[in-house]
Amino acid sequence: MTGKTFDGATHDLTVEEIDSAGVVHERVFNPYEKLRVRYAGVLLDRLVAKFGDPSVRSIKISAIDDYRIEFDKTEWEQYRILFVTRLRGERFGLEKKGPARIVYVDFDPEEEAFRLRLPNWLWMIQEVEFR
Numbered sequence: 001m002t003g004k005t006f007d008g009a010t011h012d013l014t015v016e017e018i019d020s021a022g023v024v025h026e027r028v029f030n031p032y033e034k035l036r037v038r039y040a041g042v043l044l045d046r047l048v049a050k051f052g053d054p055s056v057r058s059i060k061i062s063a064i065d066d067y068r069i070e071f072d073k074t075e076w077e078q079y080r081i082l083f084v085t086r087l088r089g090e091r092f093g094l095e096k097k098g099p100a101r102i103v104y105v106d107f108d109p110e111e112e113a114f115r116l117r118l119p120n121w122l123w124m125i126q127e128v129e130f131r
Contacts, residue, residue, distance in 0.1 A: 003060075003130040004053040011051070015085040015099055018042055021050035026082060026105050031118060039103060040086035044076040047083050052130040060131060061102060064094070064124040069102070070131075071120070079117075080105035083125075097123035 001011045021042045030037045048056050058072045071081065084101040085091070092098035102122040107114050 001051055001128045001130065004056050005130055006051055006053060008053070013051075015091060018047070018051075018083065018100075019085055021046045023085070024082070028082070028103050028105055029107050029109065030103070031107060031109055032121070038088050039082060039084045039101075040089070041082045041084040041100070043105075044071060044081040044083060047128075048073075048076070048130065051128075056130045058131040060129040061122055061125055062127040062129070063122055064126045067122065069120050069122050081120075094124060100125040 001013060005011060019042060023040050024043060025038070025040045027036045028039050029035070042050075044059065048059065052059075056073070058070050059076075060068055060070045062068045075081070082103050082105050084103055085099070087096060087098065087101075102120065102125070104114060104117060104121070109115065
C-alpha cells in the first residue's frame with residue numbers, strides 16, 4: 001500500500017493484515033461465472049479507514065498485468081465494494097486469480113449501474129495506492 005497511508009509510509013501487507021480491518025462474508029453473484037460465489041474480505045470503506053489517511057479521496061488498485069482501476073470516495077460510499085481475500089472459504093493464489101480481487105457485493109445484472117461497473121471487477125491485485 002502506497003500513497004496517503006495512515007503514517008505516510010509504504011506498506012507490504014499480508015492478506016491477514018488486510019483482514020484486520022474487518023472481514024465480512026458474502027455470497028455474491030459473479031457475472032463472469034454466472035453463479036453466486038462465497039467471498040470474504042474487507043469493504044473498501046473499512047480498508048481506507050484502517051490503512052489510509054483521513055484525507056484519502058480515491059484509491060487506485062493495480063493488477064499484476066498492469067490493469068488499473070481508480071475508485072473515488074463517492075463510489076465506495078454508494079456501493080459495497082469488497083476487497084476479496086478468501087474465495088469459497090479459502091485463501092487463493094494466482095492460479096485462481098488471487099491473492100485478492102475486487103467485487104461488488106450487491107451486483108444485480110438487471111441494473112444498468114452495476115453493468116456499467118463490470119470493468120471495475122479486478123483480480124490478481126498487486127498494489128493499492130491511496131490518493
